[in-house]
Amino acid sequence: MRTEYDFSKSKPNPYARKLKQPVTIRLDESTVRYFKQLAQELxxxxxxxxxxxxxxxxxxxxxxxxxxxxxxxxxAA
Known part of the structure; x- marks a missing residue:
């Protein structure tokens, strides 16, 4: 491994915009079950x-x- 690298000719990642962002969401159990079943079929x-x-x-x-x-x-009374 080199001690230094030359990044002067490097290019930005063209796929950086397409990267996915991990998120946490709360879904009903039945909704998750539905998508898991459908995903398994596919x-x-x-x-x-x-x-x-x-x-x-x-x-x-x-x-x-x-x-x-x-x-x-x-x-209500």
């Missing part, structure tokens, strides 16, 4: 399948329609 890691699904949602501009019920004010 012969691929379930994390990759979840990533593909979320990427498809993002690129398609898909959004959820969530409606929250307002919290009732006051207490």
């Amino acid at each position: 012969d691929m890691p379930y994390q990759s399948l979840i990533n593909l699904y979320l990427r498809d949602c993002a690129s398609s501009g898909r959004s959820l329609s969530l409606k929250w019920r307002p919290k009732k004010s006051g207490r």
Whole structure:
């Protein structure tokens, strides 16, 4: 191994933007089970399948329609 290296001719990594960022998310057990089962059928890691699904949602501009019920004010007597 050299004691010093010359990086003057080095180039930036062209794949750096495509690197994946590890995150921690909490998913329902049934959701994880669903993706694990589907991933097994497709012969691929379930994390990759979840990533593909979320990427498809993002690129398609898909959004959820969530409606929250307002919290009732006051207490029941």
